[in-house]
Amino acid sequence: MRDARLDELAENLAAVRAEIPDGVGLVAVSKTWPAADVLRLASLGVTDFGESYAQEAVPKAAQVAEAGVAVRWHHVGQIQRNKARQIAGYADVVQSIDRLDVCTAVARAARRAGRVLDALIQVRFDTDRGRGGCGPGEVEGLAECVDDSVGLTLRGLMTVAPPGVDPAPVFRELAALGASLVAEEYLARPWLSMGMSGDLAAAIREGATHVRVGTALFGSRTPPSG
Numbered sequence: 001m002r003d004a005r006l007d008e009l010a011e012n013l014a015a016v017r018a019e020i021p022d023g024v025g026l027v028a029v030s031k032t033w034p035a036a037d038v039l040r041l042a043s044l045g046v047t048d049f050g051e052s053y054a055q056e057a058v059p060k061a062a063q064v065a066e067a068g069v070a071v072r073w074h075h076v077g078q079i080q081r082n083k084a085r086q087i088a089g090y091a092d093v094v095q096s097i098d099r100l101d102v103c104t105a106v107a108r109a110a111r112r113a114g115r116v117l118d119a120l121i122q123v124r125f126d127t128d129r130g131r132g133g134c135g136p137g138e139v140e141g142l143a144e145c146v147d148d149s150v151g152l153t154l155r156g157l158m159t160v161a162p163p164g165v166d167p168a169p170v171f172r173e174l175a176a177l178g179a180s181l182v183a184e185e186y187l188a189r190p191w192l193s194m195g196m197s198g199d200l201a202a203a204i205r206e207g208a209t210h211v212r213v214g215t216a217l218f219g220s221r222t223p224p225s226g
């Protein structure tokens with residue numbers, strides 16, 4: 001039977017892939033979309049998926065695993081300490097470490113689960129704490145916390161560009177912070193997770209190693225009315 005949704009996802013994926021050079025990782029942000037769509041994209045070769053809410057991600061990851069499909073899950077949403085256990089249970093990569101208490105809670109949960117998660121520090125370059133992220137001055141302390149944690153492996157940095165401004169300077173600042181982690185010998189080659197559907201090209205120009213794409217792959221999260 002013809003699967004119209006598979007055709008749609010394949011078309012969107014081809015358009016997104018055309019913008020991403022080899023060596024830049026694509027994380028398909030599947031929040032609000034069902035496990036069936038994750039399985040469709042996995043069948044098209046997508047290996048990495050991102051989720052924002054643990055309560056949505058845990059059952060979705062279980063459904064994908066039950067289908068016998070192995071993918072890598074990235075937690076990209078803000079972390080409440082009381083969700084650390086769920087996150088450490090489903091995620092392979094946690095991209096949104098932004099406070100010391102979050103670092104220690106996720107690290108402890110990972111260790112208890114016998115897991116080691118790849119970890120990114122989320123940085124914000126505006127004053128709006130609403131979307132999460134630490135200030136640039138807090139990166140060093142968080143890098144030390146992640147680096148010292150048995151359950152976490154420090155990989156690099158993540159940011160979400162604030163809406164309505166030119167994102168390029170923000171991405172450049174993240175790359176500069178990545179370079180300082182190299183200078184301080186935390187990492188040889190930091191991951192820079194930056195760029196979403198609306199600012200993919202700018203992020204790639206500024207050196208993104210990973211882009212997080214939702215809408216451009218799956219469609220608009222709010223179904224059109226009428």
Ligand SMILES: *Cc1c(COP(=O)(O)O)cnc(C)c1O
Pocket residue numbers: 029031052076077160196197198212213214215216
């Ligand atoms: C939802 C989300 C994305 C994907 O955003 P799109 O604009 O739909 O591509 C990327 N990163 C984070 C942290 C998100 O919450």
